[in-house]
Amino acid sequence: MEIACIIEENNKIIEYGLKPEHRIKYCRIVRRKINSRNRFYLQLILEGKPYQNPDNKIGFEEIGLDVGPSTIAIVGDTKAELKQFCSDLVPKQKEKRKLQRKMDRQRQANNPQNFNTNGTIKKGKKKWKKSNHYKKTSSNAAELDRKLAAHRKSLHGKDINEIMAMGTRIKTEKIPYKSWQKNFGKSVMVRAPSMFISGLKRKAENAGGSFNDFPTHTTKLSQVCHICGNTVKKPLSHRWHICCGIEMQRDLYSAFLSKCVNVNTGSLDIARARMLWPGLEPVLSAAISRVIQSANGWNCPASFGLEYRRQSGSPVKPEATVTEAVDAVIRDQIYEDESHREVI
Numbered sequence: 124m125e126i127a128c129i130i131e132e133n134n135k136i137i138e139y140g141l142k143p144e145h146r147i148k149y150c151r152i153v154r155r156k157i158n159s160r161n162r163f164y165l166q167l168i169l170e171g172k173p174y175q176n177p178d179n180k181i182g183f184e185e186i187g188l189d190v191g192p193s194t195i196a197i198v199g200d201t202k203a204e205l206k207q208f209c210s211d212l213v214p215k216q217k218e219k220r221k222l223q224r225k226m227d228r229q230r231q232a233n234n235p236q237n238f239n240t241n242g243t244i245k246k247g248k249k250k251w252k253k254s255n256h257y258k259k260t261s262s263n264a265a266e267l268d269r270k271l272a273a274h275r276k277s278l279h280g281k282d283i284n285e286i287m288a289m290g291t292r293i294k295t296e297k298i299p300y301k302s303w304q305k306n307f308g309k310s311v312m313v314r315a316p317s318m319f320i321s322g323l324k325r326k327a328e329n330a331g332g333s334f335n336d337f338p339t340h341t342t343k344l345s346q347v348c349h350i351c352g353n354t355v356k357k358p359l360s361h362r363w364h365i366c367c368g369i370e371m372q373r374d375l376y377s378a379f380l381s382k383c384v385n386v387n388t389g390s391l392d393i394a395r396a397r398m399l400w401p402g403l404e405p406v407l408s409a410a411i412s413r414v415i416q417s418a419n420g421w422n423c424p425a426s427f428g429l430e431y432r433r434q435s436g437s438p439v440k441p442e443a444t445v446t447e448a449v450d451a452v453i454r455d456q457i458y459e460d461e462s463h464r465e466v467i
């Protein structure tokens with residue numbers, strides 16, 4: 124069978140990829156369901172370096188990075204940034220859960236013979252009846268899922284480009300994936316932090332930079348103080364690092380410490396941290412001011428812990444992520460046969 128493929132014209136990425144010096148290593152066919160219709164794409168795996176968008180600048184600073192369940196802190200040499208991590212995905216995720224619950228209800232209504240009186244599914248082999256309503260909901264869920272993945276990809280890409288504009292030598296703590304999964308559930312995992320990190324690593328290395336990550340349990344950056352060197356266990360609800368005259372938003376402070384980790388030993392270089400701190404403290408504080416300004420002084424995401432600043436002395440407000448975590452206990456999907464993922 125021979126099928127002609129449609130090649131988008133004036134697409135710089137495709138034009139670059141199809142240059143003769145980029146030999147085709149192998150091809151794969153990808154199926155995507157778009158509006159419940161199958162679309163087939165040809166993916167070419169090519170030799171050489173990926174296309175660099177000339178609009179995306181590449182910086183030369185050394186970056187300390189802290190990716191939290193809902194925040195991301197970036198500390199360079201002259202600039203720092205504190206922002207929410209993929210928070211735009213949360214409404215879509217909630218919508219998706221609503222659809223999944225609807226599917227559950229429809230499935231149960233169509234197949235009462237497969238359920239026990241307490242609502243659990245009977246064991247053993249079963250036949251499932253799928254009503255047209257159920258199929259409609261299922262295809263809506265699939266479409267939403269696809270949009271969610273595309274949206275996530277674009278948000279990740281934006282954040283990665285922003286980091287790369289500052290620098291491509293990146294240091295960060297490994298994400299404690301298992302513990303996040305346990306403590307925060309799907310509302311956080313929908314942001315796909317591991318996918319974000321591996322994308323960043325790939326792009327930074329392709330741009331001639333480096334990527335170093337170190338296990339949390341050896342560095343304990345979220346608990347250590349670079350002046351006295353003490354490790355203080357802080358629950359996640361403490362959004363500020365306060366010790367030895369330092370008062371800093373926790374994620375930014377952790378990103379700063381990541382920047383000061385010796386990549387050869389994988390441990391914190393305290394002397395370096397002490398040397399860099401006086402120059403970087405105003406940079407970090409400026410990042411906080413920008414967050415407060417952009418949030419108009421109000422509606423500031425609680426996960427930044429900036430509430431603390433405005434009501435000095437009063438207890439820190441419980442952070443949004445905790446509420447989200449409670450909110451996020453979603454049963455494992457039982458829709459394996461309805462797989463919404465793309466198939467390779």
Ligand SMILES: [Zn+2]
Pocket residue numbers: 348349350351352353366367
């Ligand atoms: Zn201290």
